[in-house]
Amino acid sequence: MIKKCLFPAAGYGTRFLPATKAMPKEMLPVVNKPLIQYGVEEALDAGLTEISIVTGRGKRALEDHFDISYELENQIKGTDKEKYLVGIRKLLDECSFSYTRQTEMKGLGHAILTGRPLIGDEPFAVVLADDLCVNLEGDGVLTQMVKLYKQYRCTIVAIQEVDPQETNKYGVIAGDLIGDDLYRVRNMVEKPKPEDAPSNLAIIGRYILTPDIFKLIEETEPGKGGEIQITDALMKQAQDGCVIAYKFKGTRFDCGGAEGYIEATNFCFEHFYKTGKAY
Ligand code: G1P
Numbered sequence: 001m002i003k004k005c006l007f008p009a010a011g012y013g014t015r016f017l018p019a020t021k022a023m024p025k026e027m028l029p030v031v032n033k034p035l036i037q038y039g040v041e042e043a044l045d046a047g048l049t050e051i052s053i054v055t056g057r058g059k060r061a062l063e064d065h066f067d068i069s070y071e072l073e074n075q076i077k078g079t080d081k082e083k084y085l086v087g088i089r090k091l092l093d094e095c096s097f098s099y100t101r102q103t104e105m106k107g108l109g110h111a112i113l114t115g116r117p118l119i120g121d122e123p124f125a126v127v128l129a130d131d132l133c134v135n136l137e138g139d140g141v142l143t144q145m146v147k148l149y150k151q152y153r154c155t156i157v158a159i160q161e162v163d164p165q166e167t168n169k170y171g172v173i174a175g176d177l178i179g180d181d182l183y184r185v186r187n188m189v190e191k192p193k194p195e196d197a198p199s200n201l202a203i204i205g206r207y208i209l210t211p212d213i214f215k216l217i218e219e220t221e222p223g224k225g226g227e228i229q230i231t232d233a234l235m236k237q238a239q240d241g242c243v244i245a246y247k248f249k250g251t252r253f254d255c256g257g258a259e260g261y262i263e264a265t266n267f268c269f270e271h272f273y274k275t276g277k278a279y
Contacts (some may be wrong), residue, residue, distance in 0.1 A: 002146055002208065003050045004124040005043040007036060008111035010056030010102040013130075015257045024059045026129045028255065031268045032278055033087070034065060035255055039129040040091055046142035048125055049095045052118035054111050056102050066097045087279045107227025112209070113217045121211045123149065126230075128205025132264045133158075135250030136271060141206050144248055148182075149208045154242040155234065157185070158206035160252060167192050170202035171231035173245045181247035185238040190224040190231040201245065203231065204252050213237060 013025025020028070026036040040051055055062055065088075076082055102114040112126060125142055133141040145156050159173060168191045175183030187198045207230070216233040223229040237243050253267065254260035272278040 001047075002123050002125060002149060003048060004119055004122065005040075005046075005048040005051055005142070006112065006115045006119060006124055006126045007039060007051065007053045007129055008102075008108060008115070008126065009036065009053050009059060009062060009129060010105060010111055010114075012105070013256070016261075022058065024055075024062055025256065026059075027061050027065065028261070030132060030255065030261070030264050031273045032084075033268075035132060036062060036129040037065070037088065037091070038132050039127040040066075040095065041087070042133065042140045042142050043125065043127060044091060044095055045140045046125070046146045048142065048146075051095050051097045052115055052124075053097065053099050054102050054115045055099050056105070063097075063099060066092065066095075068092065083279055085279075107222070107225070107229055109217045109220055109228035109230040109233050112230055113214060113228070116214050119211065119214075123208060123210050126205075126207040126209060130254070130256035131205030132253045132255050133204070133206060133248070133250055134253075134267070134271075135248075137249065139249075141248045141250050141252075144250075145206060145208050145246060148244065148246055152244055153210075154244060155210050155213065155237055156208040156244050156246055157203050157234065158248045159183075159201045159203055159245045160247060162200055162202040164197065164200045165194050167194050167197035167200060167202065170204075171229075171234075172197045172199060173201050173203065174198035175201075175245055178244070181249075183245040183247075184241060185234075185243040185245050188231050188235045188238060188243075190229045201247070203245070204248075206248070210237075210242070 013020030027034040174187040175185040220233045253264035
């Protein structure tokens, strides 16, 4: 059983400056909820109740968000505004939250390794909160991936087809089709130029990792951009046939930049806010 979900959330959010100068990018609101809350809700829906967050300097708002605000609760008690807090209260009731700090930004692989004391020796999910994923037709993306993990018992990465000109924004995989929308990964490259990309199947910010990944990250040298890349550590795991890529059902919005953020905002306004499902 997977219970833990790790949120690397120490990054600077430079694509969203100046908004992210003094505020964590994970706290950017999509309509009425911060990005990270969508991610935690997706995790809880998948049965993951132990939320671990890797934070950094200037990220205290994350901890305050996942806590009770007594003054606020007292102020709105008995009013019709209480409904606004129903969703966040559910998360506080049903999940535990633990935090650790990444003191130096050395890449996503390093951020995940920083979370090791919170995870221990068990399989866990990773959510990059600025990839907002929704599936109006059924299970959320993490729920889909947890089901696959139960079947295959190995690392699962979520992928989607991207414009071949945009491979340099993603980890890109190549693999053998082993089922509907499922590939056994043979090769993966972090942010290849279009001419060097092994395919246009890009990894998006949802992973289920087996705990041997920590040792593999430790052994990983800095790669693209001088950072310790999770993609490089996963490539080592893939050499033993232990990484499956899954073309998930649903839509992913890249909320790390203005365009995807606006698309996500319009989508959530239409499908959640206007329909009363936003709290
Ligand atoms: C990270 C990963 C990359 C992945 C992407 C998904 O990149 O390094 O492999 O495709 O997340 O969003 P970042 O967007 O943090 O640069």
